[in-house]
Amino acid sequence: MSQPEQVVLLDESGEAIGVADKIAVHTTDTALHLAFSCHVYNEAGQVLVTRRALSKLTWPGVWTNSFCGHPAPGESFESAIARRAADELGITVSGVELILPDFRYRAVDASGIVENEVCPVYRAVTTSVVNPNPSEVAEFAWVDPDALATAAQAAPYAFSPWLGWQLTQLG
Ligand SMILES: [Mn+2]
Numbered sequence: 001m002s003q004p005e006q007v008v009l010l011d012e013s014g015e016a017i018g019v020a021d022k023i024a025v026h027t028t029d030t031a032l033h034l035a036f037s038c039h040v041y042n043e044a045g046q047v048l049v050t051r052r053a054l055s056k057l058t059w060p061g062v063w064t065n066s067f068c069g070h071p072a073p074g075e076s077f078e079s080a081i082a083r084r085a086a087d088e089l090g091i092t093v094s095g096v097e098l099i100l101p102d103f104r105y106r107a108v109d110a111s112g113i114v115e116n117e118v119c120p121v122y123r124a125v126t127t128s129v130v131n132p133n134p135s136e137v138a139e140f141a142w143v144d145p146d147a148l149a150t151a152a153q154a155a156p157y158a159f160s161p162w163l164g165w166q167l168t169q170l171g
Pocket of ligand 1: 026033035070115116117
């Protein structure tokens with residue numbers, strides 16, 4: 001039997017102060033913890049957007065960036081990114097690059113669950129065929145990055161709040 005997934009708890013300065021079970025940390029009063037977002041591109045320069053599974057605890061059914069995750073205690077970002085790319089989308093990624101090192105956000109979903117993360121943003125490239133895990137991803141699309149930025153700016157309510165803020169900061 002696998003261990004419950006754990007996340008790294010952070011203080012206000014971003015220093016690690018402990019660990020918690022992922023399921024227990026995401027509540028209506030979520031403690032600050034470590035995560036990442038990844039924006040995956042194909043060789044044609046399109047970016048992958050995904051629709052979160054309807055069964056997910058937070059932001060079910062919401063369109064968002066390619067994938068996100070929480071580095072396990074002691075796990076590198078590179079390793080966590082490779083792990084989540086495989087688990088969520090069945091892809092391998094290369095050319096992983098940190099594009100928003102200081103991204104941090106707090107957001108409340110429609111059910112009242114809070115995300116509260118130090119969440120550096122990465123980009124990566126894949127040549128894989130996307131084969132989503134249905135417990136994580138309901139649908140996906142490859143889109144023109146400028147069209148996505150325009151859509152998110154015009155209709156921010158149709159996307160995850162973190163994606164909208166990331167696109168704004170990426171300019
Ligand atoms: Mn989280």
